Amino acid sequence: MADWCRVNIMKLFRRRSFSHGVHPPAHKDGTAQIPIRRLPFAPQLILPLGQHIGAPAQALVKKGQDVVRGQPLAAAAGAMSVPLHAPATGRIREIKSMLTSRGSREPAIVLDVYEASTQEVLWREKRNLEELDQDQLLQAIQDAGLVGLGGAAFPSHIKLRVPEDKKVDTLIINGCECEPYLTCDHRIMLEYPDDLIRGIQLAMRASGTRRAIIGIEDNKMDAVKLLAERLRKASDIQVEAVETKYPQGSEKMLIKSLLNREVPAGGIPADIGVVVNNVGTLAALGRLLPRGEGLMERVITVTGSGVRRQGNYLVPLGTPIGFILEQAGYEGGPNEFILGGPMMGPAVSSLEVPITKGSSGLLVLNEPSIRAESRHRWPCIKCGRCVSACPMHLNPALLGQLALAGEYEEMAHDAHLNHCFECGCCSYVCPSNIPLVQLFRAAKAINREKAA
Amino acid sequence: MSLELRTTPHLHAPDDVVLIMRNVVFALLPICAWSIWQFGLSALALILTTLASCLITERQFNKTNTLGDWSAAITGLLLALTLPPAFPLWMAAVAGFTAMALGKLLFGGLGMNVFNPALVGRAFVQAAFPVAITTWTPSLFEGRFSQFIPGTFTVPFTIPPEVAEWNSRVAIDAFTGATPLGLHKFEGISTPVLDLFLGNAAGSAGETSALLILLGGLYLAARKFLDWRIPLFILLGAGLTAGAFHLADPQQYPSAGFMLFSGGLMLGAWFMATDMVGSPVTPWGVAIYGLLIGVLTIIIRLFGGLSEGVMYAILLGNAATPLIEQFTQPRVFGEKGS
Ligand code: SF4
Ligand code: SF4
Numbered sequence: 001m002a003d004w005c006r007v008n009i010m011k012l013f014r015r016r017s018f019s020h021g022v023h024p025p026a027h028k029d030g031t032a033q034i035p036i037r038r039l040p041f042a043p044q045l046i047l048p049l050g051q052h053i054g055a056p057a058q059a060l061v062k063k064g065q066d067v068v069r070g071q072p073l074a075a076a077a078g079a080m081s082v083p084l085h086a087p088a089t090g091r092i093r094e095i096k097s098m099l100t101s102r103g104s105r106e107p108a109i110v111l112d113v114y115e116a117s118t119q120e121v122l123w124r125e126k127r128n129l130e131e132l133d134q135d136q137l138l139q140a141i142q143d144a145g146l147v148g149l150g151g152a153a154f155p156s157h158i159k160l161r162v163p164e165d166k167k168v169d170t171l172i173i174n175g176c177e178c179e180p181y182l183t184c185d186h187r188i189m190l191e192y193p194d195d196l197i198r199g200i201q202l203a204m205r206a207s208g209t210r211r212a213i214i215g216i217e218d219n220k221m222d223a224v225k226l227l228a229e230r231l232r233k234a235s236d237i238q239v240e241a242v243e244t245k246y247p248q249g250s251e252k253m254l255i256k257s258l259l260n261r262e263v264p265a266g267g268i269p270a271d272i273g274v275v276v277n278n279v280g281t282l283a284a285l286g287r288l289l290p291r292g293e294g295l296m297e298r299v300i301t302v303t304g305s306g307v308r309r310q311g312n313y314l315v316p317l318g319t320p321i322g323f324i325l326e327q328a329g330y331e332g333g334p335n336e337f338i339l340g341g342p343m344m345g346p347a348v349s350s351l352e353v354p355i356t357k358g359s360s361g362l363l364v365l366n367e368p369s370i371r372a373e374s375r376h377r378w379p380c381i382k383c384g385r386c387v388s389a390c391p392m393h394l395n396p397a398l399l400g401q402l403a404l405a406g407e408y409e410e411m412a413h414d415a416h417l418n419h420c421f422e423c424g425c426c427s428y429v430c431p432s433n434i435p436l437v438q439l440f441r442a443a444k445a446i447n448r449e450k451a452a
Numbered sequence: 453m454s455l456e457l458r459t460t461p462h463l464h465a466p467d468d469v470v471l472i473m474r475n476v477v478f479a480l481l482p483i484c485a486w487s488i489w490q491f492g493l494s495a496l497a498l499i500l501t502t503l504a505s506c507l508i509t510e511r512q513f514n515k516t517n518t519l520g521d522w523s524a525a526i527t528g529l530l531l532a533l534t535l536p537p538a539f540p541l542w543m544a545a546v547a548g549f550t551a552m553a554l555g556k557l558l559f560g561g562l563g564m565n566v567f568n569p570a571l572v573g574r575a576f577v578q579a580a581f582p583v584a585i586t587t588w589t590p591s592l593f594e595g596r597f598s599q600f601i602p603g604t605f606t607v608p609f610t611i612p613p614e615v616a617e618w619n620s621r622v623a624i625d626a627f628t629g630a631t632p633l634g635l636h637k638f639e640g641i642s643t644p645v646l647d648l649f650l651g652n653a654a655g656s657a658g659e660t661s662a663l664l665i666l667l668g669g670l671y672l673a674a675r676k677f678l679d680w681r682i683p684l685f686i687l688l689g690a691g692l693t694a695g696a697f698h699l700a701d702p703q704q705y706p707s708a709g710f711m712l713f714s715g716g717l718m719l720g721a722w723f724m725a726t727d728m729v730g731s732p733v734t735p736w737g738v739a740i741y742g743l744l745i746g747v748l749t750i751i752i753r754l755f756g757g758l759s760e761g762v763m764y765a766i767l768l769g770n771a772a773t774p775l776i777e778q779f780t781q782p783r784v785f786g787e788k789g790s
Pocket of ligand 1: 389420421424426427436440
């Protein structure tokens with residue numbers, strides 16, 4: 001047997017993964033090879049105060065006030081909150097309710113960008129990182145306004161702070177990017193490896209972990225090789241390829257794949273000694289902290305049908321998606337716009353909705369194959385595909401039947417509804433086109449209301 | 453510019469109910485064709501009759517037109533394949549009607565039935581017309597494309613004519629009017645396994661060629677339109693049980709190979725027990741369900757009053773499915789133990 005063949009077979013057997021999940025078409029070719037480009041500043045930026053999970057930030061500026069790029073516009077409202085920095089030099093037009101990607105109206109700072117400005121970062125808070133202890137480092141991370149850039153937008157300083165009663169041994173860096181279409185994390189790993197490695201080292205210090213593992217789906221072997229090469233001398237940071245399968249990038253699945261540990265039902269990764277962060281987040285951390293800057297921009301993948309200049313763009317936070325589409329040469333037509341990936345990203349209802357810290361992509365879909373609503377719905381034929389797809393090993397068929405019968409409490413008590421993290425695998429495979437995730441989301445909402 | 457708002461996920465796998473059902477029909481067509489080649493015009497008439505009967509019943513009893521999901525067509529074809537080729541057409545029409553009305557629509561239509569509808573129809577006519585359903589005729593007889601088997605056009609509500617005399621006239625070799633299973637059970641004569649495999653034997657219209665059934669089944673399994681674990685466990689259960697008996701007393705009990713390839717076991721294992729609606733969805737449930745059907749089939753064949761047992765075994769498996777599922781719910785990710 002030829003040598004290469006043996007190596008590949010060994011790889012197959014050792015392929016790290018979790019059980020169940022689905023293999024949607026990747027659709028990454030259009031953008032994966034295109035270097036990150038910077039997008040110009042939109043004339044007006046819309047900055048919701050609640051871009052993260054937790055308490056919305058408190059505005060520090062007033063209508064009509066001039067601000068410089070990098071200046072804090074809003075302060076963290078307590079521990080479970082992060083500040084917001086000015087993505088551009090300009091003048092505050094107003095603070096009012098604006099439509100956000102969550103589909104609701106939320107208070108936001110509207111910033112008129114100075115067109116004449118060079119848009120240099122004019123506000124910094126430099127610290128000597130070497131001297132900071134763990135708590136001060138976490139404080140610096142909070143002050144940078146950093147949240148999970150993979151989509152969850154969970155404040156990073158909370159994620160990295162290990163609860164006192166727990167012992168954590170491993171930091172996992174999530175470079176899976178398992179959502180179809182998205183390639184921004186892939187590009188970040190290829191183009192900002194030094195920022196990323198610096199960020200990992202800082203995150204290890206902040207969380208007190210001795211070991212870090214970067215988990216990357218094996219459809220991005222170029223990133224695996226590049227990082228492994230850079231990390232040859234760092235014995236405490238490993239790079240591991242994991243199987244390309246959705247939702248490999250969900251925390252629980254990635255931990256299972258890399259360490260064969262299961263986060264207990266209803267628990268957090270720290271319960272089993274793990275902290276997880278996304279590559280984009282740590283690359284931003286490694287870039288911002290040494291400069292003393294706050295989070296002002298992020299990389300997003302702009303892709304989908306009708307987008308002429310698909311690619312990954314460095315976009316100031318608050319840029320309305322309409323402006324991005326214009327810049328990317330969008331040709332128009334009746335379409336669906338999704339912030340993030342197609343499996344979990346919300347569809348937006350207006351082109352004025354801005355990019356926020358948690359937006360990882362802007363996806364334009366108009367294939368007839370995805371018109372779920374216009375697809376015929378059949379009764380559940382008990383094919384079991386959803387059961388074989390659910391990464392949480394739930395029984396979505398049973399949950400679906402209970403939901404249609406209105407038995408929402410039974411769903412929670414007898415069928416583990418609350419373990420469902422709405423990954424969408426069940427809806428994706430259902431040949432009867434039953435909108436399972438939608439039913440589960442509604443059931444959870446009803447149960448929450450009843451409990452309140 | 454118009455915006456479309458939908459909920460996640462925004463992607464969907466290409467398979468839907470129609471695609472699955474249509475492919476099951478495609479996989480059944482070669483088996484039907486072989487049946488017609490073997491038994492001639494009568495088999496063709498039989499297939500068309502059950503098909504029409506099932507489709508008409510489905511259409512009549514549903515408010516909306518559900519023929520488009522192809523599931524009634526599957527029942528129609530499957531039903532014909534389980535009936536003797538000489539089965540009177542009017543009885544076949546009754547079988548088709550009961551299959552759909554009793555087996556499916558009474559439960560609430562697609563997805564709601566507990567039992568495989570085709571088997572409900574077949575069980576009904578087995579009870580109602582015990583003689584006609586065990587009247588066998590030789591395969592590959594001469595003139596099968598120019599004449600019908602006597603019995604095919606029996607006037608409704610009358611007894612079909614005797615075929616023994618006709619059988620001896622058309623059969624190439626001596627034909628005793630029994631299937632390989634019957635021959636073995638009641639007369640102690642074994643049919644070579646290769647003949648069973650290729651389909652050179654008497655039997656129900658579509659049960660005789662294990663080869664074609666296997667090909668159709670494997671095609672569906674490869675495209676993930678049926679759960680390959682179910683036939684695997686059925687054949688495993690049946691093979692092991694039959695093998696154990698054969699080892700204990702090779703004189704009395706036939707070999708595992710004979711048992712696997714004779715009668716309706718192959719068709720049942722690949723096309724009827726795998727009916728998604730009546731089979732479990734849980735991984736362990738599938739194993740238990742399959743083994744149960746396999747073992748039961750052999751027990752009924754060896755010790756029951758009938759020479760064939762697969763139909764009742766599958767119906768029992770269908771009935772046990774809710775219970776099996778209850779005890780085999782998968783361990784939820786992150787929960788302790790199982
Ligand atoms: S959405 Fe929920 S039920 Fe469906 S596959 Fe994902 S975790 Fe399982
Ligand atoms: S995938 Fe759809 S049709 Fe199949 S068992 Fe699940 S809910 Fe039922």
